[in-house]
Amino acid sequence: MTDPGLTRRRALTGATVVGVGVPLLAACGGDSDSGTATDPAASSSSPGATPTTSESTSASPSESAAADALTTTADVPQGGGTIFADQKVVVTQPTAGEFKCFSAICTHQGCVVSGVADGTINCACHGSSFSIEDGSVQGGPASSALDEVPISVDGDAISLS
Numbered sequence: 001m002t003d004p005g006l007t008r009r010r011a012l013t014g015a016t017v018v019g020v021g022v023p024l025l026a027a028c029g030g031d032s033d034s035g036t037a038t039d040p041a042a043s044s045s046s047p048g049a050t051p052t053t054s055e056s057t058s059a060s061p062s063e064s065a066a067a068d069a070l071t072t073t074a075d076v077p078q079g080g081g082t083i084f085a086d087q088k089v090v091v092t093q094p095t096a097g098e099f100k101c102f103s104a105i106c107t108h109q110g111c112v113v114s115g116v117a118d119g120t121i122n123c124a125c126h127g128s129s130f131s132i133e134d135g136s137v138q139g140g141p142a143s144s145a146l147d148e149v150p151i152s153v154d155g156d157a158i159s160l161s
Contacts, residue, residue, distance in 0.1 A: 069157035073099065076158070081116035081132055088112065089149050090121050091158055092132035099158055101151040102135040108142035121146065 071091060076082050076099060081092035083104055090104045090113060102121065104113045111125035120129040120138050128142035135146035150161035 069159050070151070071158050073097075073153065073156045073158060079119065079132075081121060083113060083116065083121075085112050087160065089160065090116065090146075091151065092116065092121070094119075094133040099151065099153055100133065100135075101149040101158075101160070102130070102146040103149060105146075106142055107137075107144045107146060108140075113146075 070084060070087065070089070071082060073093075076091050076093045078093050078096050081090050083090045085104065088104045090102050092100045092102070094100060104121075105111070106113055106123040106125060106128050108123065108126055108128050111123055113121050113130075114124035115122045116132060119132055121132060121135070122129045123142070126141050127139065128137065129139040130136065130142070130146045131138055135148055137143060137145055152159050152161050
C-alpha cells in the first residue's frame with residue numbers, strides 16, 4: 001500500500017492530539033516550588049477573601065488593622081481553615097485561638113489548594129495533603145511542606161504581615 005503523505009484529515013488529527021496532549025503532559029511533571037498551574041475549582045474566592053481598604057487617613061491603629069484585614073478570627077473554623085485564592089494563602093486554626101498561615105500553592109505542581117478538612121489542607125489536582133498545624137506533607141505526591149506566611153492577629157482581625 002502506498003503512503004498518501006500528509007492529508008487534511010491527518011493534519012487535523014495531529015493538531016487535535018497535540019492540543020489535547022500537551023496540557024495533560026504539562027500536568028504530570030515532577031515536584032516544583034514555583035509552579036503556575038491553578039486549580040479552576042479553587043480559583044473562586046472564599047468569603048472575605050478580598051481585602052478591604054480604607055480611604056480615611058484619620059483611622060486609629062486598630063481601625064486601620066481591621067480595614068486592612070485579610071479575614072476575621074470568626075471566619076476561620078477551629079480545627080480547619082479558610083483558603084484565600086486571590087492572595088494565594090490559607091489561614092488555619094489548629095487549636096482555639098491559634099492561627100497559622102501558609103502558602104496556598106501546592107508544592108507538587110503549583111495548583112492552588114482546594115479545601116481544608118479533617119486537619120489537612122488538601123490539593124485536588126493530584127491528592128496531596130498538608131498539616132494545618134505546620135504545613136508538613138501528610139500525603140503525597142508532594143514531597144515538601146507548604147511555606148509558612150507571617151500574619152498578625154489584632155483583636156479579631158487577621159492580616160498578612
